Amino acid sequence: DHNFTVIVTDPAGNASVESDPYLIIIDTKEPNAPTIDSVIDDMGTVTGDIANGGRTDDTTPTLNGTAEAGSIVRIYNGTTLLGSVQANASTGAWSYTPTALTNGTTYNFQVNATDAAGNTSGYSGSRAVTIDTTPPGAPVITSVMDNEGTVTGDIANGGTTDDTTPTLNGTAEANS
Known part of the structure; x- marks a missing residue:
């Protein structure tokens, strides 16, 4: 944190009153990688947190996690950006619900975060989820x-x- 103030002196040597302080924060450190804490299925008969590598009939599962407070969290499928949300300014909690995902596709969700100074974190661990809305054939x-x-x-x-x-x-x- 740096508080800057200035005083002006004219050619006759008269000095002004000190200015109000101007605060800036120098932040060159990237935030820690955010986490994906859960991927929630809230559709159909089987609901709850989808295990890594699991399957769901919910085409819009909700991802939840934590990141640096106030940072912008970007959600990816592999390297393809799906969207972004802002982490809570005090807790760092974030939540994202994608638009309808494609049946029969495995998504490898990962996230990163960019803080207020523009520093971007590394990626979180990957969370794989397969969208499966097709009923099985008769046994x-x-x-x-x-x-x-x-x-x-x-x-x-x-x-x-x-x-x-x-x-x-x-x-x-x-x-x-």
Whole structure:
């Protein structure tokens, strides 16, 4: 912080009153990299914070984080700028909701911040989120196994069994 004041002296040697102080702050240090603390899904049946590498049916998930108080936070998908917001002037908290993102696309969100003096931070860690609004195909039951009693093995569709806990096997979309 620097407070500047000036006094003027005329050719006859008369000095003025000191001016009011003029404060400037010299800041040449880049801010710390901001953080992405959460990516929130608030649509559909599964809501909450989306894990890094997770999937969401919300095409407008909200990113939340912290940065230097009052700084401008820029939100990127890789190196493509999506938008910017100003961090809270006292807490540094920030929040950003993008316009609708594209289904089937994985976004690698990262952010940086620029302080009032124009110093720009490095990037935050990346937070990957895949937008998935397509319902999975119908699952298929490939077999129903009876492993109790005298008759065991695959039970035919429409068949009978004395097993009260038959094992169903099938296929479905991976990770569903």
